[in-house]
Every structure is written in structure tokens, then in C-alpha cells.
Amino acid sequence: MKKFERLQGLVAPLDRANVDTDLIIPKQFLKSIKRSGFGPNLFDELRYLDEGYPGQDCAQRPRNPDFVLNQPRYEGASVLLARRNFGCGSSREHAPWALEDFGFRVIIAPSFADIFFNNAFKNGLLLITLDDDTVEQLFQAVEATPGYRLDVDLSAQRIHRPDGDIIAFEVDPFRKYCLENGLDDIGLTLTDNSEAIREFETRHRAAQPWLFRDA
Amino acid sequence: MAGRTLYDKLWQSHLVSSREDGTSLIYIDRHLLHEVTSPQAFEGLRLAGRRPWRIDANIATADHNVPTSAKERSAGIAGIEDDVSRIQVQTLDDNTTSFGIETFGINDVRQGIVHIIGPEQGATLPGMTVVCGDSHTATHGAFGALAHGIGTSEVEHVLATQCLIQRKMKNMQVRVEGKLAPHVTAKDIVLAIIGRIGTAGGTGYALEFAGSAIRDLSMEGRMTICNMAIEGGARVGLVGVDQTTIDYVAGRPFAPRGTQWDAAVESWRELVSDEDAVFDRVVTLDAAAIEPQVSWGTSPEMVVGVHERVPDPADAADDTARRGLERALEYMGLSAGQKMTDIRLDRVFIGSCTNARIEDLRAAAAVVKGRRVASSLKQAMVVPGSGLVKRQAEQEGLDRIFLDAGFEWREAGCSMCLAMNADRLGAGEHCASTSNRNFEGRQGYGGRTHLVSPAMAAAAAIEGHFVDVRSYDYDRADAMSA
Structure with a gap:
């Protein structure tokens, strides 16, 4: 597992509640017997205008220009801002594998589904639960500010906003220890x-x- | 001291060790494996040079990818036409053979959906901890077992250590009291519960189902309810042990026998929540008020009674919820206020770990008997949950009832519940499905799923749209076939 200490990353907003793991990585890609290579098919049905299948060259596929991760301003994002109950549904660990492979290291939401939450931490992702109001403020800030970045400091359990504000967050000690040491x-x-x-x-x-x- | 819940008892009896922060190690009695979530775990074991801790705790079968057409199945793994699926199923077989794990091969009559065959074999016993790399592992909680889905890293952890790293969940109880109306089933109960608590209502909780309506259910019905605990956000669903549980387990191949059976039964009778146990949250439903349920949207919480109408996003609690409803309406091709009974169907699927047990097939067959599938439907299929369910249904003549009506009668597997094999919806098609998830694309790219009970799916197949099974004329069907 990759270590996680501190990350300053571009934030992409996914303004949708109850994002399920079928949406994060559709079933046809679960036939792989590998752990890597799921990034190009992350959010496949939202990202592309055609139906995806394993082994395709995704660079040749028509992209959905309205989907947030296809917008140039969010290219290279490593922090995903999401709504409540992110990761509900199936236990497929392919969901965190796809998010990690795409380049995300941090996901911030008001709540996460239990199994997804477990799976994500085992793959070097840091999941941060913040209250609804704080998440709403972040959505507004991200949408209003191109290039909006957050500085996420795991050891201090603090998020530094570009305006200097600091958001404290909770993480359970054992998960933190494993993440910090890549264990x-x-x-x-x-x-x-x-x-x-x-x-x-x-x-x-x-x-x-x-x-x-x-x- | 307050009494303990069933979950508290199961947790304590499997606790190996605990850290100060509450992170605990829990011993796992039964580990079920299938082809989709295990290959990377076996690869991890090999790379680290580790061996499984306790081989006899593991049982494997392929279910997600397997074809359900008799022709494709007849040639075994080599007959699977989809190359990627075939490699995955072969990989499971190779892995379990090399580690010596008991496996029900794809043409073994004991093969089937992992959550159907565990209980069927008696491999799921009261008081066990049961895990599987599949969120519907909650099913096994119907036996008073602590059962939940895990990810692939955890599959590897269980293989290597026979334990899982967990934190104790909170306790929630859903009480369903009173008598159900005729032809209202376990599926309707659980959909009504999810409609009430929401798809995240059980997040962080172990969810025990209790009350007279739950006690009145067969084990099949209890499994249907626990199966969908995860659709209400709870990883764990539970029902306390009673005589119904013990009678179901008796005599099954993996169940204890002789003096061990007597000792086991004695200990299993303790597997109920104490009367003075305290739950962090309690929700109560009146069984008599539950109508046959039909989901209209793209989350299992988007569900209404068959006589209700598609909701109006204008009534949503907040902006995020309103946008969710609007997006669901658009995806489903429905409009606010539309009657559920007016939705025209393209396909009907009776199957899945939720509803592919013998009782489910009997309930569907009772509706179908002597009738014909509506000519407007493209397909109506029945996929038994295991080879043994299929065999029993054939012994009872249910296959003839379905085939005579125009249903397809398939081999066991997960099939169109998640459409990893060839069984799937086309874009824009509406399907009455006895499965558990109506997520976007779940049953096929662009497909539109409506979750219902087996009897409701059967009646919808006959009429081409949803109807209330409570007003269905079962007697007429019997008269016609006589």
C-alpha cells in the first residue's frame, strides 16, 4: 500500500448523493483478474457516451463533455468532493482500485457506505467525513474557484483551505497508522x-x- | 447490567483481541469464495508466500459470470463463450485446486449462487461468523450468524489469518408486527423497510429484524430480508434463532449430527437478543399496512406501493435529494405522478440471491400456472438459485408451468441481477426483477430495473405491466390447468 502523509491536491466536485459502486466501476470490468488498470473505466457510464467493454482503447471513445471529470479545469484532480452515502452497494474493491488508479488519494463526503469505507483505506485512499454544511461550503468554493486546491495533512488531521481556514477531521488511529506507514x-x-x-x-x-x- | 443483543453475543463469542481504539480482531468460521472478488486475493497470498490459515473454513463456487444457457453450460468451463469470463472462472478453479479448497464446479448439482448454496448445504450455521467478497453475504444472518460482505483485501486477510480487523457496529432493530396480507411477502417487507429508513438508514449498524411478522416467515423469507439489509446501508442483517431455524438446518450435508447436533441446538437457542437488550435505534412497521412494493427509481429506497404513483421531485426534502429524484426520473423514462401500474415492461427476471429459492419459484409458479406471458414482452426468464433448487423445482413440475407459459428456464447463477454474463437488459428497457439493486446500468447498459417480489414479477409477466397480486385470481389459474 502507498503511504499517505500530506497532499496538496486539485479538488473535483461530484455533486450527486448515493453514488454506488456499480456507477464507480461497472460490472463488465470486474472480470479482470488483476488489481490495476481500472482508472480509464472509472465512472464509465458517466464519462463516455458509448457502452464500455474490457480491453477497449478508451482514448478513442466519445467523452461526455458534461461530466465533471471530463472538464479541463479538473484534470489532474487528486481530491474528490462527494455527497452523502458515497460508495453504497456492492463490496467490489475494484471501486477504490479504480479511484486510486485514476489519481484520487482523498475523498471528502458527509457520509460513506461501510464496506466501501473499509476497502478504500486498504488501498491508500484517505476518506474524510465532514458535516453537510462544511461539504456544501466546499462545493461552492470549488465551483466558484478554478484551480481550487486543498492541503490535506493526515498527521495533524487538518485540511488547509486556500483562504487560510482550517478544517479538522477525525480518522481512526489504526487506519491512520497503516496509511502513514503504508502497512x-x-x-x-x-x-x-x-x-x-x-x-x-x-x-x-x-x-x-x-x-x-x-x- | 442491560441484556445483550444477538449482535453483541456473536461479536463477543468471536473476539480474538482488541486495541485501545476499539480496532478488534474477529475470528471467521466460514469463508465463501467466488470468481469475481478472489483472484487478486489468491495472487496476494502467493506473492507474499502465505498459505491459507484453515483450509476447511473455505468453500468456493463460480456464480457471477457463469452462463445460464444449458448449451453453454454443458461443456463446463471450456464452454464459456466470453473469453474474459472463462479466464476468471478457470482462475477460481486453478486457485482453489492448488490450495485444496472445496469447490462446487460449474456442473456440480450443488453449484449455485454462493448465498443460496451456503444455507442449502448447512455450511451456514447459527452462531457462525460468515464472510464473502460480496455485499449480499448479509443473507446468512437469517440463521443468527454474524455475516457480512468484505472487499478483496479482506478476502486475502481472512485466507491468511482466519480473522478480520473490525470495529464494533451499533445495534439497530426493525420490528415488523402483525399479519401480512395474503400474497404480500418478505420481499415487500424489506422493500418497505428500505423505503422507510432510506438506503443509508442502516449505515454503521448491525440490523436485527424482529417482530411477529418476521417470526412467521420461513427461512427463505428471512434470507430475502437479511439479503437486502445492505440496500438499507447495513452490512449485517440478523434474525434470532427459533425452531424454524433449527428445523431448516437439520440433516443438511454440513450440519452437525448425533451428540454434536444436540449440543449445537442447545447453544443455538441462546442466539436471540435478550428481552432487556438496548438498541441504539428501533424502527417499527405494521405488517398489515404493507402493500406489494415496486421500485420506480435508481436506488432501492425509491420504492412505492403498487397503487401509488411516481413521486414528484418538488416534494423532496432538500436540493441534493431533489436533483437525485429528477435524475432518476430521467434515467427511468418516467414522469412525476405516473401510475406504477401504467409502466410497460420489456423483460421479467425471476432469480438472484434475493429471490431464487424454492419458495420463490413456487410463489411465481402459482401465479403463472395456466396463463401465458404477455406478447408485448421480449423475454421472461427464471434462473434458479442453485442446481439443487432447479432439480427440486423440476421434481415439483414448476419448470413445466414456466415453460408452458412462455418463460425461459435456465441454469443456476447470478445472471441478470448484475448482468456479468450474457443475460442483460438493452438500453431503455424496463424490467420487473426479483433482484436487489435498481442502480443505473446494473442489469445492462441503460437498462431500467423495477424491484418486486416473485409473485409480483410473475403477474407483471402475464399482464405486461405491474398489477396488484392481492387481487389476482389464483383460482382461475388452477381451474384452467385442471
Whole structure:
């Protein structure tokens, strides 16, 4: 996993509630057995005017000029500003893979769906939950200001706005630790807990042997 | 001390360790794998030189990509015409073979949608933790199991450590009290709940379904309800264990036997929320007031009773909601105030992990019997949830009822619920579907999904538009076929 410390990034606004993971990356791209290469198909049905399929050269496809990520002013954006319940629906980790592959590292919204939230942090994305009013203010600022950038400082848990205002945010300590250090949590679990897992398993098997097929 | 909820009990009985900040390690009893969300996890294991922690906890099957036409299926994996799908299904087979994980191959009669075959095999037991790289894993909570969907990184984590890193959720209870009207089903209950709490209403909660109307449901009905907990934002859906649960599990291939069965049943009877348990949020619905539901929009919360009309965005609570409604109307090709019964349908899909169990097929067949699919429809299809559901339906003669009426009778798989295989909607087509998601493009590029119960889908297939199954003349159908 890529480390995340501090990022100063261009902000793109996606003004739509309940963005589901089918919309983030449609099902036909889930047939891939790889973890990378999903960026060109991020928001495929919104970004292009035709139906996408795996293996296509997306540079040749007709783009939807009205879609926000196709507007030149948001090219190179690494911060996505979104509305409530972002990432609802399917558990597909292809959604954060596509967002990360496209170039996003931070997503700010009033709320996120649970499974998406988990998946995103495991792929080096920082998800920041802010209240509705703050998100609304950011939407207005981004739309009014071409080149609007935010400076996101994970260690201080602060967002610096271009006007000097500071927005504090919460992040749970374990997720923060993994992000700051780019840690693989499987390695952490095995290093810190192998013995505890074995002990638990022994007790669990004694109490409920029917949960183990070789019992 | 206040009593504990069912979720509290399941959490505590699987807690391996906890950090000060609440980050916890939870032991996983059952891990179900399918072809779409596992290849990158197996690759990760290999790259790190790791082995699965406990092979016997894992069961795999291919369901999302598999073709449902008998012709394509007859040649096994090699017969899958879509190259990319075939590689993915083959990759699952290669991975599970090399790690020694039990797999139901695509022509094994036990193959089917992963959330249908787990319970069917008794591989889902009360008191278990069950995970799968699929959000509809909530289904298994119907057994008093702690079950939820996970991403691929977590699939890899479970394979390698038999545990998941979690934080405890809050407790929410939805109580449905009273008697349902005839032909109003579990699907209508859960759609009505989502319509009430919204698609994010359960976010952050483990959602327990309780009340007399839930107790009255069969296990199939309870699975339908828990299945769609995620459509209300809750990763976990739960129903407490009772005699209905125990009777369903008894005698299934993976269920305990003999003295172990007796010990298991004794412990399973504790798997209910204590009477004095405190929930962070409680919502109550009156079962008798629930109408057959039909979704009109592009989120499962955009749902109304069959006699209601398409809502007006002008009535929305705020600007974001209003724009959402306007966009949904435009995508669905509907206008505010339109009667749901006036929507003309192009296709009907009866299937998915929500509604492809034997009880669902019986309910649909009872409507269809002796009738014909409307000539205005392009397609009406029934896709059983597993090879065993298909076989049982054929033993009961349900396949003949569907085929005689003009339905297609397919092989088991996820099929048109998410259209990863060849079964899909064309742009602009309206579909009455027994699946779980009406998102834009979900059932095919530009496709328009209306979520309904199996009986409602069947009646819609006959009439070519939505009708109220409560006023449907079931007796006439029986008379015609006699």
C-alpha cells in the first residue's frame, strides 16, 4: 500500500448523493483478474457516451463533455468532493482500485457506505467525513474557484483551505497508522496476533466443535 | 447490567483481541469464495508466500459470470463463450485446486449462487461468523450468524489469518408486527423497510429484524430480508434463532449430527437478543399496512406501493435529494405522478440471491400456472438459485408451468441481477426483477430495473405491466390447468 502523509491536491466536485459502486466501476470490468488498470473505466457510464467493454482503447471513445471529470479545469484532480452515502452497494474493491488508479488519494463526503469505507483505506485512499454544511461550503468554493486546491495533512488531521481556514477531521488511529506507514495489515495481524488466534481457535473448537469440519 | 443483543453475543463469542481504539480482531468460521472478488486475493497470498490459515473454513463456487444457457453450460468451463469470463472462472478453479479448497464446479448439482448454496448445504450455521467478497453475504444472518460482505483485501486477510480487523457496529432493530396480507411477502417487507429508513438508514449498524411478522416467515423469507439489509446501508442483517431455524438446518450435508447436533441446538437457542437488550435505534412497521412494493427509481429506497404513483421531485426534502429524484426520473423514462401500474415492461427476471429459492419459484409458479406471458414482452426468464433448487423445482413440475407459459428456464447463477454474463437488459428497457439493486446500468447498459417480489414479477409477466397480486385470481389459474 502507498503511504499517505500530506497532499496538496486539485479538488473535483461530484455533486450527486448515493453514488454506488456499480456507477464507480461497472460490472463488465470486474472480470479482470488483476488489481490495476481500472482508472480509464472509472465512472464509465458517466464519462463516455458509448457502452464500455474490457480491453477497449478508451482514448478513442466519445467523452461526455458534461461530466465533471471530463472538464479541463479538473484534470489532474487528486481530491474528490462527494455527497452523502458515497460508495453504497456492492463490496467490489475494484471501486477504490479504480479511484486510486485514476489519481484520487482523498475523498471528502458527509457520509460513506461501510464496506466501501473499509476497502478504500486498504488501498491508500484517505476518506474524510465532514458535516453537510462544511461539504456544501466546499462545493461552492470549488465551483466558484478554478484551480481550487486543498492541503490535506493526515498527521495533524487538518485540511488547509486556500483562504487560510482550517478544517479538522477525525480518522481512526489504526487506519491512520497503516496509511502513514503504508502497512500491509495481514503482516501486522500475523506478527502481532498469531498466538492469540491459535489460542482462540483452540478454545472455540472445544466449545463448538461442529464449526470445524475436521472435528 | 442491560441484556445483550444477538449482535453483541456473536461479536463477543468471536473476539480474538482488541486495541485501545476499539480496532478488534474477529475470528471467521466460514469463508465463501467466488470468481469475481478472489483472484487478486489468491495472487496476494502467493506473492507474499502465505498459505491459507484453515483450509476447511473455505468453500468456493463460480456464480457471477457463469452462463445460464444449458448449451453453454454443458461443456463446463471450456464452454464459456466470453473469453474474459472463462479466464476468471478457470482462475477460481486453478486457485482453489492448488490450495485444496472445496469447490462446487460449474456442473456440480450443488453449484449455485454462493448465498443460496451456503444455507442449502448447512455450511451456514447459527452462531457462525460468515464472510464473502460480496455485499449480499448479509443473507446468512437469517440463521443468527454474524455475516457480512468484505472487499478483496479482506478476502486475502481472512485466507491468511482466519480473522478480520473490525470495529464494533451499533445495534439497530426493525420490528415488523402483525399479519401480512395474503400474497404480500418478505420481499415487500424489506422493500418497505428500505423505503422507510432510506438506503443509508442502516449505515454503521448491525440490523436485527424482529417482530411477529418476521417470526412467521420461513427461512427463505428471512434470507430475502437479511439479503437486502445492505440496500438499507447495513452490512449485517440478523434474525434470532427459533425452531424454524433449527428445523431448516437439520440433516443438511454440513450440519452437525448425533451428540454434536444436540449440543449445537442447545447453544443455538441462546442466539436471540435478550428481552432487556438496548438498541441504539428501533424502527417499527405494521405488517398489515404493507402493500406489494415496486421500485420506480435508481436506488432501492425509491420504492412505492403498487397503487401509488411516481413521486414528484418538488416534494423532496432538500436540493441534493431533489436533483437525485429528477435524475432518476430521467434515467427511468418516467414522469412525476405516473401510475406504477401504467409502466410497460420489456423483460421479467425471476432469480438472484434475493429471490431464487424454492419458495420463490413456487410463489411465481402459482401465479403463472395456466396463463401465458404477455406478447408485448421480449423475454421472461427464471434462473434458479442453485442446481439443487432447479432439480427440486423440476421434481415439483414448476419448470413445466414456466415453460408452458412462455418463460425461459435456465441454469443456476447470478445472471441478470448484475448482468456479468450474457443475460442483460438493452438500453431503455424496463424490467420487473426479483433482484436487489435498481442502480443505473446494473442489469445492462441503460437498462431500467423495477424491484418486486416473485409473485409480483410473475403477474407483471402475464399482464405486461405491474398489477396488484392481492387481487389476482389464483383460482382461475388452477381451474384452467385442471
